[in-house]
Amino acid sequence: MKQMSLNRRSLLQAAAASLASFNPWAQVQAQDDFPARAIALWVPWPAGGASDITMRLLAELAGKHLGQKIVIDNRAGAGGTMAMPVLQQAAPDGYTIAQMPQPVFRAPHTQRVLWDPVRDSTPIIQISGVTFGVVVPTHSPFKKFDDLLAFAAARPGELSMAT
Template identity: 60%
Template sequence: MALIQRRRLLAWLASCSAGSAAALPVASLAQDGRFPQRTITLWVPWPAGGATDLTMRLLAELASHKLGQRVVVENRSGAGGTLVMPVLQQAAPDGYTIAQLPQPVLRAPHVQKVLWDPIRDTTPILQLTGVTFGIVVPAASELRSVEDLFAWARSRPGELTLATNGVGTTPHVVMDDLFGRRSLTYTHVPYKGTAEQMLAVSAGQVMVGVNSNGFAPYVDSGKLRLLATFGGQRTQRWPQVPTLKELGHGIVASSPYGLVGPRGLPAEVVQVLHDAFRSALNDPAHVAELAKYDQTVDYLGPDDYGRSMREAYAAEKRTVERLGLARGGSGG
């Protein structure tokens, strides 16, 4: 009997060795304190060198110290920040592939047909922060207010060139709303990243840029003029700049974002990742990095973040339907 038990034990050990520790259930690895055992890849859907990319790289570095394994950032830009979804769909739910989830991911399925669902195909880990959106023009531009944009578009239909970070992104949706209410048109120029867009605007290649916090260095250096921001109140960094809300447009947009994993990520693995990234999120070095782009910590845990994602997904559907952006959008 003892011989049979010994043979069974040896066979079990051999099967574990052949498959390595990766063959063990992910939940067991987490429970035994052995997750992670190798490098974690964090996908960022924006080009390298932009504001979000830089803050995410610091966050990944700080989280690495807590996890005891490297967190490597990979960029997959384009399609308005939605290209992380196919990556997550194809990834194993083992915690080694995670991604930043920007607001356009919650909007895109209502605008065009996609093969993924942002709620069904993700596991929320935590919400991190939101962004400050704004409208900028070259420093030498004659356009000095949001009303000036409307006046130009009214006098020269379709001639106003306006850049955003992609079709269906928050800047694009907001500008479509503003111009559509007034039956005005503009020429939309989408860019893959903030840095590329800001260079184009500051060089006068396009007349107006609408994007997130990456415009900060250009505004602070005097290369660009900030006409308005999209937050609920004026920013501490540019207190002289009005918000769209106070200008009477009734729009507040901050596009909060966070980290998610693939569908089916075990709760134990979520907890390990959550704890490490929450610690990194609140690290003074990361808080200071966010402040460079007028961002603050806007933390939500897995359950609350999941609830917020579902609410935002439903709200985006209503917005898309109201603006008539479904299946390709309107003329903006």
């Protein structure tokens, strides 16, 4: 086993490292406990709807966990995109959060908007997911999606659909 010896140079290096790690001018300031006040949760749908009810339940549970009230602010309209401009201008202090539906991410690709959801927001949790499907009447000859595609390919312009 190799024996280490502490020479003068090693001692000076250790002392310099110790002094460098203790710098009274660069002390870390203690932050206030978060949250110190209520948090605003922007919900881009009318009060009483499924999304609003879901967000109110989440706000109640999270508020109990955080020890602070989470206040729901419904901003309905514009296909669910009303909360994005508010969030975009909010201070990045965690006291303004918002539910972001899919139209917020789709809008920049279909119309001119003043936000970029990737640049102007950070997803922190997925609350719910909506899976869309294609349905036909039970008496339809289509039993699989491939049946529908084959029909559409064989008869261009004859198939109608609704959303």
